[in-house]
Amino acid sequence: MHSRLIAFGVAVALLIGIAGMQPAWAQIEGWHEIAWPYPRDGWPAGRAFRCAAEACGGEVELYVRPKIGFCNCDTGVADDEEVDRVADLDLISQRFVPLAAGQRIEVADMRGRSRAYDLTMASGAQHTAVGIALSHRCDLLVAVAQGEADAVQMRRAALEFLATSEMTRWMASALGGR
Amino acid sequence: MIGRIKLVTLLGIALIACCCAGAHAQQQVIGAPPEASNMKLVGSNDLQARSAYQPTIHRQGDRYIAYIGHHGGTDDIPDPINPLTGKAEPNGTSIVDVTDPANPRYLHHIPGQEGKYEGGGAQMVRVCDGKALPKGDPSAVYLLRTFGSEAHEIWNVADPANPVLVTRLGGLKDTHKSWWECDTGIAFLVSGAPDWRTRRMTQVYDLSDPAHPVKIRDFGLPGQEPGATGAVPTELHGPISTGPQGNRVYFGYGTDKGGMLQIVDRGKLINGPKEPTLDNLRFPEIARMPMSAFNGAHTTFPMLKMPVAEFAHDKDGQARDIVMIVDEAIVNECGEPRQMVWFADVTTENRPMMISSYTVPEASGSFCERGGRFGSHSSNESMAPVFYKKMAFIAFFNAGVRALDIRDPYHPTEVGYFIPAITAATDKRCVTIEGKDRCKVAIQTNNVETDERGYIYIVDRANTGLHILELTGPARAAAGLP
Numbered sequence: 001m002h003s004r005l006i007a008f009g010v011a012v013a014l015l016i017g018i019a020g021m022q023p024a025w026a027q028i029e030g031w032h033e034i035a036w037p038y039p040r041d042g043w044p045a046g047r048a049f050r051c052a053a054e055a056c057g058g059e060v061e062l063y064v065r066p067k068i069g070f071c072n073c074d075t076g077v078a079d080d081e082e083v084d085r086v087a088d089l090d091l092i093s094q095r096f097v098p099l100a101a102g103q104r105i106e107v108a109d110m111r112g113r114s115r116a117y118d119l120t121m122a123s124g125a126q127h128t129a130v131g132i133a134l135s136h137r138c139d140l141l142v143a144v145a146q147g148e149a150d151a152v153q154m155r156r157a158a159l160e161f162l163a164t165s166e167m168t169r170w171m172a173s174a175l176g177g178r
Numbered sequence: 179m180i181g182r183i184k185l186v187t188l189l190g191i192a193l194i195a196c197c198c199a200g201a202h203a204q205q206q207v208i209g210a211p212p213e214a215s216n217m218k219l220v221g222s223n224d225l226q227a228r229s230a231y232q233p234t235i236h237r238q239g240d241r242y243i244a245y246i247g248h249h250g251g252t253d254d255i256p257d258p259i260n261p262l263t264g265k266a267e268p269n270g271t272s273i274v275d276v277t278d279p280a281n282p283r284y285l286h287h288i289p290g291q292e293g294k295y296e297g298g299g300a301q302m303v304r305v306c307d308g309k310a311l312p313k314g315d316p317s318a319v320y321l322l323r324t325f326g327s328e329a330h331e332i333w334n335v336a337d338p339a340n341p342v343l344v345t346r347l348g349g350l351k352d353t354h355k356s357w358w359e360c361d362t363g364i365a366f367l368v369s370g371a372p373d374w375r376t377r378r379m380t381q382v383y384d385l386s387d388p389a390h391p392v393k394i395r396d397f398g399l400p401g402q403e404p405g406a407t408g409a410v411p412t413e414l415h416g417p418i419s420t421g422p423q424g425n426r427v428y429f430g431y432g433t434d435k436g437g438m439l440q441i442v443d444r445g446k447l448i449n450g451p452k453e454p455t456l457d458n459l460r461f462p463e464i465a466r467m468p469m470s471a472f473n474g475a476h477t478t479f480p481m482l483k484m485p486v487a488e489f490a491h492d493k494d495g496q497a498r499d500i501v502m503i504v505d506e507a508i509v510n511e512c513g514e515p516r517q518m519v520w521f522a523d524v525t526t527e528n529r530p531m532m533i534s535s536y537t538v539p540e541a542s543g544s545f546c547e548r549g550g551r552f553g554s555h556s557s558n559e560s561m562a563p564v565f566y567k568k569m570a571f572i573a574f575f576n577a578g579v580r581a582l583d584i585r586d587p588y589h590p591t592e593v594g595y596f597i598p599a600i601t602a603a604t605d606k607r608c609v610t611i612e613g614k615d616r617c618k619v620a621i622q623t624n625n626v627e628t629d630e631r632g633y634i635y636i637v638d639r640a641n642t643g644l645h646i647l648e649l650t651g652p653a654r655a656a657a658g659l660p
Contacts, residue, residue, distance in 0.1 A: 042435035042471035069434070069509040074297035078351075081375045081410070090409035097407040176610035 028164055030055020036063070038091045043067050047170070049161065051147075056157040058148030063088060064162070066174040067140040076135035077112040084115070087131030088144045095120040096129065099151060107159060108168035110134035110141060114159070116151035130155045132162070136175050204544050206600045206620050213543070216594030216653035217581060220633065221646045223282040226258050227603040228269045230637030231301035232355065233644065235276065235560070235629040238307075238319055242629060243338045244282070245305055245321055246272040246637055246644060248290060250298025252605055260287045268292045269299040271323055272644075273338045279633050279646040285339040291326025298326050302353070302368075305335070306360035313363070313387035320344065320388045322365065324353035330367055332388045344388050352377040355416035357427075358385065364394075364448060366417040366427060371396055373404040374454075378413040380429070382448060395452035397462075399431065399440070403454040412436040415476050415506075418559065419444060424482060426464075432474030433506040434517050434553075439467040439478050441527055467522060467530040469503070472515035476506035477556050480524075481567045486586055499525045500587045507553025507575055510609050511618075512546035517553035519572055521587045536590045538577040543597075549618025550607035550640060551575035555625065562630040569593075569649075569657045571634055576620040579636045581649065583656045594653035597621055598638065598645045605640045632659050 030052045036045040046065020053059045070086065072078065077086075080102040089096050102115030112134035119127040128151050132143040145158040161167060212219060229249040236243050248269035251257055257266040262284070270290030275283040290300030302324045308314035321333045321341065329348035333341040352370030359365070363386025370377045379398035383391050396403075399411035412432040419427045427447060429440040446462035469475060479502040489496045501524050505517035518537035524530040537554070538545065545552040555573045558565070565571075570582045570590075578597030582590045598621050606617040624639035634647040649657055 040471075068513055072297070073295055074293065084375060085410040094409040095407070096409070172613070177613035 028161060028166065031161055034061070038063070041091075046174075051157055051161070053148065056147070056149050057153035058150070060145050060147035060149050060154050060157055062143060062145045062158050062161060063091065064141070064143040064167075064171070066171070067142055068175070069138055071135045071138050071140045073138040077133045077140070080113060080115050083113050083131045083133045086140055087115075087133050087142050089117060089119065089129060089131050092127070092129060092144065092146055093119045093121050099128075105132065105134070105159060107134055107162050108171060110136050110171075114155055116155065119146065128154060130158055132158060139175050141171050141175060205548060205618065208600055208602060208604075210599055212599045213578070213597040214595065216649060216651045217579070217596040217634070217647050218650050219596070219598075219645060220648050221276075221278075221280040221282050222598075222643060223274055223284055224601070224603060224643040225272050225274075225637070226260060226284070226287060227255070227641045227643070228258055228272065229295070229299070229605070229639050229641050230272075230624060230644070231299070231639070232303055232556075232625045233627045233635045233637050234303050234305050235627055235633075235635060236305040236319070237630065238336075238338065241275060241277045242631070243285075243335070244272075244274040244276045244635060244644065245303045245323075245335070246274065247301045247303040247323060248272065248299045249301055249639065250291070250293040250295050250326070252294060252641070254605075256294055257292075262287065271300050271303055271321070273335065273341070274644065275338070276629075276633070276635070276646060282644065282646060286341060288323075288333065288341055291328060293326055300324050300326065300331075302355050304356065304358040306358055306363075308336075308388075310360040311363045311386050311388065315389075318388075322356065322358050322385070324356070327352045327370070329353070330356065330369070332385065332391075345391055347383070347391060354378050354414070357417050357419050359419055359421050362386065362422060363388075364419070366419060368414055368416055374398060374402055375404070375406060375410050376402040376413045378415070380414060380417060394448055396454050397447060398454070398459065399438075400456045400459045403456075403459060412438055412474070415474065416478075418478055418480060420480055420482065424480070426480070428478040428480050428501055430475035430478035430503065432469070433476055434474045434508045434514055436471050437469035437473050437475035437503070437505065439469070439475055439501060439503055439522060439524075439530065441465045441524060441530065465524075465528045465530055467524075467532070469520070469532075473505045473517060473520070475503050476554075477502070477504040477559070479504070479557050479559060479570075481584075481587070484567050484587060486588065488586060488588065495525065498523050498587070499527075501530070502557060502570060502584070502587075504554050504557045504572060506555045507551045510550055510607050512540075512552055513609065517555075519554050519557070519570075519582070519590070521584075521590060523587075533588050534590055536572075536582060536592070538574050538580055538592075538595075543577060545577050548576045549620040550622045552577060555623075558626050558628045558634070560628045560630075562628065564630055564632045564659070565628050565657060569653075571626045571628060573623045573626045573636060575622050575624070575639070578621060578623045579626050579634065579647070581634075581653050583653075585656075593656050594649060594651075596636070596645070596647050598623070598636070598642060601642055604638070604642045607640065632657070
């Protein structure tokens, strides 16, 4: 009896484990999850993804995380300067210059802004990046994409990925279930 | 079979443990008495059930007047009724006569900016006598307050029941906790200048003649100025100046994240080059002390030349320059790293060092389960001799106010506390769980101030009002009060 119970438990654990190991976004063409590449800062680590060059017009990495309690509850993401401040660009480089004024965006019932930047890396190399900040009540969902694609392609790829049902489910959960 | 019995036993133990944890949650209920140690209630006022931010107590002749700034209204009651006028008024500034602390008398409400929570109200307030200001009207008493996020205002409150607007400095995108030197009139206004890259920075004004404000300069951390690019440093929360004598301004940046203490030469700040260039912003800075990314600097309260008994026989360093730094908790039910109190030794100004810390033990009240915020928010800012460099009072949200013996700042010790009872006016605080709000009602002591008589004033963010307290027992003795 005891051994049967153990065997049953092991089987359940394996099934749960396998299900857990199967990332939902494995189904999203071109994207796969990678390890969060940055050291711990004031916010818990988020999730990081890489998109293959064929799917995104150049290899793109996307870093996404919630920032709970970091948003003006009434005004949401008010302006481009707020995107400069909150969108985690400084994780990649402290030196970035906006390419143009940002744009209003809406992802999964959350409103915010995105803005494209030129990043200067420590090596001196230039990267393009797109910062994204979305508000939900007093919380933020921020994302930053960087890579080889041009800013327009990168922005489109990042927003499409965030809008997939798998990602919107995760974002909702990360923001407390919304 | 034995395995099954063990399993059942373990489940039973777990169930009992869960039940016990619930029983110890100490959820506040209406009608229950306040929780207190070495502090007692003297008087209270409901402040018309408005969410309160900052109290300032000012002696006007033989009267003591409390001026209390408010946040905006709530979803349920955006504009509470002012019983004195019978009108619904957006939360602004409450004016309460506390000459008799056992019977505080509500005198007047100055409406603030329309808007809810942090989006409205008039949170901050400072008061200077006209006769103290170099060019003030000697018969006037001036109240400096924020008007929501859009302006600073100065009112004449010589007759506190009938305030009169004197000046308005508008066109801002945010405001917060400013500092005003009454002997010089120099004000360090926390503003959001529209062209700066941060919500909150400093605008230095000469308000020695409150009717005719003179702007001196804008100031902030390099990277926040107009036209800058790259990472934007943490926004300002508030400064405290030691005036021309001390010649220092202690700026606190951040609320609950990426905090920083910045020590600035006041003379260079006021008289130095004013264009907001990188060099000019760096010119008055003496030192910065970055804190953990987990904590912010809401209040940076200087206590200079503090004699430390332990060092009394040392040939050097017997007295230390200390800055008490208070973080602000902003997320309900412990949804962030603990926000607490830190003491920095800034005696060697260019090498400031954190030397001690203080927090309320969470388990002493199961505070993470009570509802609302748990963690520090602010300290008293009065430098009246009755408590200065001896006792500090810390607003700790659902843990009420905590009295600290800070005579040895290397080892601050809690000597008392007071957690007011909730009332029918106390507003709920919610967290989102699986997409639904789950709300609890708990006291949210937001700010604390003291007066020169030794009374302690605490105000509640969750609409419970003003409580006036005094120390008792060993805490009173530690403060040297009779």
